[in-house]
Amino acid sequence: MTKRALTGNHAVAEAAKLARVKVVAAYPITPQTTIVERLAEMIEKGELEAKMIRVESEHSAMAATLGAAAAGARAFTATSSHGLLYMHEVLWWTAGARIPVVMAVVARAIGPPWNIHVEHSDVMDQRDTGWIISIAQENQEAFDLTLQAFRISEDPRVYLPMIVSLDGFILSHTVAPVDVPPQEDVDAWLPPRRQPYMITPESNVVMGNIANDDEYYMMRFSIQTAMQAAKKVIDEVDVEFGKAFGRRYGGLVECYLCDDADYVMLLAGSWAGDAKKAAEQLREEGIRAGVARVRFIRPWPEEFIRERLVNVKGVIVFDRSISFGSYGQLFTDTAATLYGQTSLRGVIAGLGGVDVKPEDFASEVRDFVSKVEERGRVYEPRRWLLPKKYSKLAEEVVA
Amino acid sequence: MGTKGSGLGQVEVVEPKTLWFAPISYPAPASSGKTGLWRTERPVVHLDKCIKCLFCWLYCPEDTILRREDDYVYVDYEYCKGCGICAEVCPTHAIEMVPEVVGEGQ
Numbered sequence: 001m002t003k004r005a006l007t008g009n010h011a012v013a014e015a016a017k018l019a020r021v022k023v024v025a026a027y028p029i030t031p032q033t034t035i036v037e038r039l040a041e042m043i044e045k046g047e048l049e050a051k052m053i054r055v056e057s058e059h060s061a062m063a064a065t066l067g068a069a070a071a072g073a074r075a076f077t078a079t080s081s082h083g084l085l086y087m088h089e090v091l092w093w094t095a096g097a098r099i100p101v102v103m104a105v106v107a108r109a110i111g112p113p114w115n116i117h118v119e120h121s122d123v124m125d126q127r128d129t130g131w132i133i134s135i136a137q138e139n140q141e142a143f144d145l146t147l148q149a150f151r152i153s154e155d156p157r158v159y160l161p162m163i164v165s166l167d168g169f170i171l172s173h174t175v176a177p178v179d180v181p182p183q184e185d186v187d188a189w190l191p192p193r194r195q196p197y198m199i200t201p202e203s204n205v206v207m208g209n210i211a212n213d214d215e216y217y218m219m220r221f222s223i224q225t226a227m228q229a230a231k232k233v234i235d236e237v238d239v240e241f242g243k244a245f246g247r248r249y250g251g252l253v254e255c256y257l258c259d260d261a262d263y264v265m266l267l268a269g270s271w272a273g274d275a276k277k278a279a280e281q282l283r284e285e286g287i288r289a290g291v292a293r294v295r296f297i298r299p300w301p302e303e304f305i306r307e308r309l310v311n312v313k314g315v316i317v318f319d320r321s322i323s324f325g326s327y328g329q330l331f332t333d334t335a336a337t338l339y340g341q342t343s344l345r346g347v348i349a350g351l352g353g354v355d356v357k358p359e360d361f362a363s364e365v366r367d368f369v370s371k372v373e374e375r376g377r378v379y380e381p382r383r384w385l386l387p388k389k390y391s392k393l394a395e396e397v398v399a
Numbered sequence: 400m401g402t403k404g405s406g407l408g409q410v411e412v413v414e415p416k417t418l419w420f421a422p423i424s425y426p427a428p429a430s431s432g433k434t435g436l437w438r439t440e441r442p443v444v445h446l447d448k449c450i451k452c453l454f455c456w457l458y459c460p461e462d463t464i465l466r467r468e469d470d471y472v473y474v475d476y477e478y479c480k481g482c483g484i485c486a487e488v489c490p491t492h493a494i495e496m497v498p499e500v501v502g503e504g505q
Binding site: 020022071072073074096097098156157159192193194195196197198204205206207208209211215218219221222225226229 | 407408409410411412413414415416417418419420421422423424425426
């Protein structure tokens with residue numbers, strides 16, 4: 001085992017290299033840039049035998065990635081924020097084509113106003129496209145998920161593209177120890193690429209032709225059945241990865257101190273580390289708190305939530321994004337899955353990289369616990385952790 | 400280097416065993432029916448003006464300008480949609496677009 005000090009972005013680039021990607025098509029955008037920059041270096045030095053396609057936009061980046069993948073190449077790209085939004089249309093094309101592709105998304109706020117810090121709005125905006133979407137908590141997991149993504153995406157039961165999301169700067173530009181396995185171990189674990197069809201100069205396949213409405217409907221239905229199947233594949237890959245490399249994460253959800261928990265914080269991304277610290281602190285105070293860290297927002301872990309969270313006293317969902325006029329996206333899905341069977345609170349926090357500390361999580365839980373104990377069932381779908389200097393002003397507006 | 404080190408790398412086409420509707424099709428004649436029925440104007444080739452340049456044959460998007468052995472052309476009216484590109488590109492105006500149906504008052 002070789003532990004290396006790597007930023008989240010360089011860890012992802014190492015994983016793509018070990019997966020022997022053959023085509024990388026990308027356009028630079030902060031905070032993603034250093035992923036494809038590192039891959040370009042590897043190609044230039046001859047460490048990675050791949051074609052780097054420089055394109056004029058993210059829309060073209062995904063189009064070129066899809067084209068290369070449809071032609072049989074293991075293809076990879078990475079983007080963030082505005083780049084991901086510009087790419088959005090081709091995400092639908094890729095998932096609809098059922099062609100395996102892996103993309104890293106370094107989660108970042110969306111302008112205006114310009115902001116390059118972490119937020120999940122960009123990745124959440126892709127949740128209806130038919131992509132499998134994972135969100136890492138730390139650099140090692142971003143590395144592991146990238147390797148796993150090829151295996152999940154290329155599984156014939158799935159054949160859907162996959163996003164590996166990592167939080168901007170907090171992971172992307174922060175150095176941490178990452179266990180990078182040798183190439184032969186990865187070769188032994190990751191099977192050769194599989195895909196459902198290939199578009200080559202010799203073949204006469206047409207992709208994206210007009211279809212009758214009935215067939216169109218059935219293609220949508222079959223994407224959903226593939227999403228259901230992906231849950232099993234993700235669990236299998238988690239187990240197989242654990243056998244080969246010694247790390248397991250628990251599949252769709254990582255459950256931290258939630259086996260006997262009365263109150264569970266549900267969230268995704270790097271700030272789960274702070275929530276875990278808060279859970280430990282709360283337990284010392286006598287509140288049995290836990291963390292359900294959603295690792296995959298698509299497919300949505302409905303079975304886990306139904307089996308494990310229905311009987312707790314309360315669930316607090318922390319969203320680092322909001323669907324304006326509605327709720328945080330994780331809250332919406334959690335509420336739909338729990339259908340009112342337990343107390344529920346949704347908190348919108350950390351937008352634009354606003355720091356959320358363990359104490360912020362802990363005080364939200366304490367407040368929630370006291371309300372649940374006082375009133376019984378509590379349903380608060382949309383609370384804000386406003387920056388302190390503005391909290392009074394906002395209270396007046398709401399009042 | 401092995402097969403992994405070159406070209407596309409190893410790749411295998413494996414169709415799923417589960418429910419599967421792929422968004423792909425294979426081009427074939429008449430996959431959209433007799434598209435000649437869509438036509439409102441038909442291209443008529445006047446061979447006396449034809450100089451065998453074959454522009455019409457090259458430009459036809461539906462492959463319905465057919466080429467004789469002597470390089471004069473004729474039209475497959477079963478599938479020609481009457482788009483008129485052939486008449487547009489003909490340098491000697493040897494192709495005339497003739498209305499299929501003449502309505503009342505015309």
